[in-house]
Amino acid sequence: MCLLAVDAGAPLIESPGRRMAEPGAPWPWPGRREERQMTDQNASTTPQGASPSRLMRFGATPGSSRQTLIADRRLCVGPPGNVFVFGGVLFGSALAALEDHLQRPVVWSTIQFLGPVRAEDVLALDIEVPSPGRTISQARVTGRVGDREIFLASAALGVRDEPLDHAWDQAPEVPPPEACETAKLWPHGQEPGTLLETLEMRIVPGAFAEVEPTGSLADSGRTVFWVRARQGLPMDISVLALFGDFTPYALSKALGGGLGGVSLDNTLRVLRRVETDWILCDARIQGIRSGFAHGDIRLFARTGELMAVGGQSMNAWPPRAKA
Amino acid sequence: MCLLAVDAGAPLIESPGRRMAEPGAPWPWPGRREERQMTDQNASTTPQGASPSRLMRFGATPGSSRQTLIADRRLCVGPPGNVFVFGGVLFGSALAALEDHLQRPVVWSTIQFLGPVRAEDVLALDIEVPSPGRTISQARVTGRVGDREIFLASAALGVRDEPLDHAWDQAPEVPPPEACETAKLWPHGQEPGTLLETLEMRIVPGAFAEVEPTGSLADSGRTVFWVRARQGLPMDISVLALFGDFTPYALSKALGGGLGGVSLDNTLRVLRRVETDWILCDARIQGIRSGFAHGDIRLFARTGELMAVGGQSMNAWPPRAKA
Numbered sequence A, B: 001m002c003l004l005a006v007d008a009g010a011p012l013i014e015s016p017g018r019r020m021a022e023p024g025a026p027w028p029w030p031g032r033r034e035e036r037q038m039t040d041q042n043a044s045t046t047p048q049g050a051s052p053s054r055l056m057r058f059g060a061t062p063g064s065s066r067q068t069l070i071a072d073r074r075l076c077v078g079p080p081g082n083v084f085v086f087g088g089v090l091f092g093s094a095l096a097a098l099e100d101h102l103q104r105p106v107v108w109s110t111i112q113f114l115g116p117v118r119a120e121d122v123l124a125l126d127i128e129v130p131s132p133g134r135t136i137s138q139a140r141v142t143g144r145v146g147d148r149e150i151f152l153a154s155a156a157l158g159v160r161d162e163p164l165d166h167a168w169d170q171a172p173e174v175p176p177p178e179a180c181e182t183a184k185l186w187p188h189g190q191e192p193g194t195l196l197e198t199l200e201m202r203i204v205p206g207a208f209a210e211v212e213p214t215g216s217l218a219d220s221g222r223t224v225f226w227v228r229a230r231q232g233l234p235m236d237i238s239v240l241a242l243f244g245d246f247t248p249y250a251l252s253k254a255l256g257g258g259l260g261g262v263s264l265d266n267t268l269r270v271l272r273r274v275e276t277d278w279i280l281c282d283a284r285i286q287g288i289r290s291g292f293a294h295g296d297i298r299l300f301a302r303t304g305e306l307m308a309v310g311g312q313s314m315n316a317w318p319p320r321a322k323a
Helices: A032-045 A087-102 A237-244 A247-254 B032-045 B087-102 B237-244 B247-254
Strands: A066-070 A106-113 A122-132 A136-145 A148-158 A199-203 A222-229 A260-263 A265-270 A279-289 A292-301 A306-317 B066-070 B106-113 B122-132 B136-145 B148-158 B199-203 B222-229 B260-263 B265-270 B279-289 B292-301 B306-317
Touching: A066 A087, A087 A106, A087 A122, A087 A136, A087 A148, A087 A237, A087 A265, A106 B106, A106 B148, A106 B265, A106 B292, A122 B148, A148 B106, A148 B122, A148 B148, A222 A247, A237 A265, A237 A279, A237 A292, A237 A306, A247 A260, A247 A279, A247 A292, A247 A306, A265 B106, A265 B306, A279 B306, A292 B106, A292 B306, A306 B265, A306 B279, A306 B292, A306 B306, B066 B087, B087 B106, B087 B122, B087 B136, B087 B148, B087 B237, B087 B265, B222 B247, B237 B265, B237 B279, B237 B292, B237 B306, B247 B260, B247 B279, B247 B292, B247 B306
Parallel strands: none
Antiparallel strands: A066 A122, A106 A148, A106 A265, A122 A136, A136 A148, A199 A222, A222 A279, A260 A306, A265 A306, A279 A292, A292 A306, B066 B122, B106 B148, B106 B265, B122 B136, B136 B148, B199 B222, B222 B279, B260 B306, B265 B306, B279 B292, B292 B306
């Protein structure tokens, strides 16, 4: 049985009627079984007013190693007539499918992007678990549209019984989002009804403040900013993957403006999940050469806890000198 | 035809009779075709005194998408009776096989480790190229010993015609390796004749100096050190992958001693290759939770150029309180 992936009457991003994980619930895996049942129930009989609790919703046969996702335009970015699913959403869909299937949390994952998913495409996600361990499972997800391979994600999922809990990386001391200026998320106009309408970014003033494109390299490859979904989303692997894909924004700033880059991959290393309205992103570009740039991003909760570290390499398009 | 992977009469790590890439040769891809012929020739008829020019040597049918590697104990680490091929060597073998096959340089790659390769095992590396692009190829390598899957590496290889060349990440200002103290590479004794005998590490004095295990968390998750192969190795993707796998050393320091961790994955993002005797490693552990730690490492040439950025998540074993 393949359930509807998208309930066309409800926004994909909205305040959940019910949270996937109660704030303060014990790590690592609160209510996963329950949540799964809820999701399945919602997907088949979404009542008026009930809301999806996740960025994207799957059509899935419970227990099956295949899930499907219809590429709703609300998951897409791009100018009118050329929209495609945001890379971080594809990554999030792969990781959410893995967590649903294995009932374990993602520790790390890397996705290799091979091609775009266009609006209305049907994405099939096939899961393999080459190493199903007692405490940690190593798994893969292949994404395909028809016969076309879209991505391969490798991942490790699990929890070990170790009490040590420490982050050496600290959040930068910055003003709260309320004291920061709203930033433009994309250099070009977006097709109406697409993903970026539902997201908001605020740039920390000072060294990282938004400036007009300069066309020359920035002194620092670092950019610090707040991000959120305007209507709120419960913390979830798909939300971490979504905002972990914001390193190209730092590339754009580092290069002095322009598009920035297109991801070859995304890597996500998860430390903890904290319910938070805004996420503080600390993104750094390490370097650029031969048309490729490398960068990483740290995602902190509003209260400063390090939640995850992302990284990616990008096909980079430096801004051209103006004629 | 399967050529000898290892010439038992010659060390796998030694000064090359001939360099793969001449220092100062133009990036990105000096002499690859020539080198390939050289390697093939060496592999079949290694003359007395000629040396392998790479960390590991393959048995390969030229043009074939399969290569084989015998797990010489000189590629292994571990205490007597329990040696296995070092993860960074497996990663290096996958990347070297890819570069040989595609004749393009690695931009980024991630390897997922599923199991160990023991001394004398025969590792088969099978290459797929799901996206063979004009300027960039996306590829994968699966490593197997018999029917047992050992790893999957995903990678992008290529060069784009973009002149921009800049690193925002700077090498920390530290004394040269000659002014630093030699460090112990592993907490336990190593089986004689294995990899670590041929490698050397020197710890930068001061905040990152070697200390006796404290059994308590370090203030900083950062460790800065110099590494080299004692007999010198020409800069090569396998050398970058080898030393990119030294993040667990930083974990050991961050945790106050002990083994540190075992890699779930390795990610490598390559900016440039510089002929250098010593490599400066700037490694940081971001955090640890539920038995897993995450960290990254930057590899600089002695002269300060950023060559590559590595990252990994680790199964972490904190030191136990002494009885």
